[in-house]
Amino acid sequence: MxxxxxxxxxxxxxxxxxxxxxxxxxxxxxxxxxxxxxxxxxxxxxxxxxxxxxxxxxxxxxxxxxxxxxxxxxxxxxxxxxxxxxxxxxxxxxxxxxxxxxxxxxxxxxxxxxxGVHPQNLNTARDAIVATRNVVNWPNAERASWVDYMMQAPEDLYQRETAEVLYYVGCMSSFSPAIQNIPQAFVQVLEKAGVDFTILGEKEWCCGFPLKAAGMRDLAEELIAHNIEMVRKVGAKTVIFNCPSCYNTWIKEYTPRMPDVEMLHSSQFIARLIKDGRLRPKTLEMTVTYHDPCDLGRNSGVYRAPREVIASVPGLTLKEPPATAERAHCCGGGGDLEIVDAGLARDVSLASYYALLKSGAEAIVTGCPQCTRMFRTSAQKSDNKVEVLDLTELILKSIE
Ligand code: SF4
Ligand code: SF4
Structure with a gap:
């Protein structure tokens, strides 16, 4: 074209x-x-x-x-x-x-x-998504293999025919060993709150964000149509996401085609469960700083819910970093930059990690598997290592 x-x-x-x-x-x-x-x-x-x-x-x-x-x-x-x-x-x-x-x-x-003048290594990601339905080029049949590694998983492996809530896991959390503990934590949180939910397993396909960021939005059509069909099949009234890029893509690309289905980021869903008394966080004596993921904060306007979740945990002190909310730094892992220039993505991540340390907190909390993965790698490279947690892991710690 x-x-x-x-x-x-x-x-x-x-x-x-x-x-x-x-x-x-x-x-x-x-x-x-x-x-x-x-x-x-x-x-x-x-x-x-x-x-x-x-x-x-x-x-x-x-x-x-x-x-x-x-x-x-x-x-x-x-x-x-x-x-x-x-x-x-x-x-x-x-x-x-x-x-x-x-x-x-x-x-x-x-x-x-x-x-045709886009970086050619984006074609590898494109071909992977077209062939396997995920960006990591792994057999999609193994999309829910993170459940197999859990100590206690129900017999149905969280894959139910119908449910009120569909938990859309996303490619990175499904396949990257460095962050599979995020979906593992989130399903436990949902179980403890008694949520009627399901995951799609191999029937979950990439949301289309990597193609959209590559400039190949038209190729995402098939993925979008398939995922919408799956939501209808399950009969879900709400779809929830850990990944802000998936969440943002669903709001922008899917909601216009199914406005009757509510889309919520995990931080919004957890905040609701806490308000409704379905989750009761217990004391965690700890100071944390919060990193606003770009696709959740600036690109989707969600700033309050993650802070409400943190504020709901007794003993937890939030120390905001110098650049926060609308002015928050970027973890370096967005916009396909890791595929195009991994070194540049790592440099951006390390600088943002050090900026977060200026808060003086004991741990970094964020609401994004990709930010978590980038900052965990930066922590390994740093001489000042702090724990990096997704909000779902933090809340699981406080209710266990
Ligand atoms: S130079 Fe100023 S006006 Fe132009 S794009 Fe940048 S911020 Fe906007
Ligand atoms: S990386 Fe630079 S040009 Fe790209 S969205 Fe961020 S601030 Fe704008």
């Missing part, structure tokens, strides 16, 4: 002209902070993309007089900058012109993938 303007709304084309070059986004961007090149600067990408469109005679305000198609090497360089990004939205958060930068990054990736 050739590149065309259907990837951009009229508003987005106008937004390319709205940048005032104030430079606020440059100060906020953690990948630009490391790479320092014009093409990794958020404002630099807008400027360059505007020039590309102008050269192609596309867009609404671009004169055909200056038409000059971009050279292949120029497009490759530009693509490198667009994909050296975690889709964290720190740039959008500070932009005084209120440009929807995240929307533009997604549209630019769609445009670049249409042209």
């Amino acid at each position: 050739g590149a065309n303007n259907r990837r951009f709304t009229m508003r987005q084309l106008m937004e390319l002209d709205a940048c005032t070059r104030c430079g606020e986004c440059l100060k906020a961007c953690e990948t630009y902070g490391r790479l320092g090149t014009d093409l990794t600067a958020p404002a630099g990408k807008l400027k360059q993309f505007r020039a590309i469109l102008m050269g192609e005679g596309r867009g609404i305000f671009f004169s055909r007089l200056f038409q000059k198609a971009p050279a292949e090497a120029e497009m490759q360089d530009f693509a490198k900058g667009v994909y050296s990004c975690t889709l964290c939205s720190r740039c959008a958060e500070v932009c005084p012109a209120k440009i929807d930068l995240l929307g533009l990054w997604f549209s630019m990736r769609n445009d670049l993938a249409d042209r």
